[in-house]
Amino acid sequence: MKKLFLLAAFVIGATFYNQAEAQTISDNALGLRFGGGDGVGAEISYQRAVGTNNNRLELDLGWRDNSDYDAFKLTGIYQWVWNIEGGFNWYAGAGAGLLGVDDTRFNDRDGDDGTYLFLAGNVGIEYDFDIPLLISLDVRPEFGFFSDNDVLNEFSPDIALGVRYQF
Known part of the structure; x- marks a missing residue:
C-alpha cells in the first residue's frame, strides 16, 4: 500500500511539474502570413490568446490588386494549440471569413463580382523562438458558399508560411 501511495504521489507530481513547465503561447502576435493556392496572397495576421488553455483567435486580412481582379479577404479562426516539445507547437482550428471580389477582366460578364x-x-x-519571433507553416482548407459562380463555391486549400512578432 505504501508503494502504491508513493507511485500515485510521483505520477501526480510529475503531471503538475510537466504542466507547469509546458510552453505557453504569447498574449499577442502580429505579422504576415504568406499564402498561396486560390488565396489572395500575403495577409496581415494578428493572433490573440484567449483563456488559459493555450487557445487563441487569429484574424487575417489580405488583399490583391492586379489587372484581372481586385479582392480582399478577412478570416477569423479559433485555434487550439498543443506543445510538441520545447518551442515546437502544433495547432488546429475552425472559423469563417468574408471574400470581396471585383473582377476587372470581363466587366463582370461572368458574375464574379460580389461579397x-x-x-x-x-x-x-x-x-x-527564445526571441519574440514565431514562424509557422499551415494548411487552411476553405469552402465558399452563397455564390452563383461554381469556382467560388469549391473547396480551396491555402498553404502558408507565417512570420509573426510576439508581444
Missing part, C-alpha cells in the same frame, strides 16, 4: 462567405479550417506547426 461571399466561406468556412475555413486550419492545421499547422509552429516554432516559438
Whole structure:
C-alpha cells in the first residue's frame, strides 16, 4: 500500500511539474502570413490568446490588386494549440471569413463580382523562438458558399508560411 501511495504521489507530481513547465503561447502576435493556392496572397495576421488553455483567435486580412481582379479577404479562426516539445507547437482550428471580389477582366460578364462567405479550417506547426519571433507553416482548407459562380463555391486549400512578432 505504501508503494502504491508513493507511485500515485510521483505520477501526480510529475503531471503538475510537466504542466507547469509546458510552453505557453504569447498574449499577442502580429505579422504576415504568406499564402498561396486560390488565396489572395500575403495577409496581415494578428493572433490573440484567449483563456488559459493555450487557445487563441487569429484574424487575417489580405488583399490583391492586379489587372484581372481586385479582392480582399478577412478570416477569423479559433485555434487550439498543443506543445510538441520545447518551442515546437502544433495547432488546429475552425472559423469563417468574408471574400470581396471585383473582377476587372470581363466587366463582370461572368458574375464574379460580389461579397461571399466561406468556412475555413486550419492545421499547422509552429516554432516559438527564445526571441519574440514565431514562424509557422499551415494548411487552411476553405469552402465558399452563397455564390452563383461554381469556382467560388469549391473547396480551396491555402498553404502558408507565417512570420509573426510576439508581444
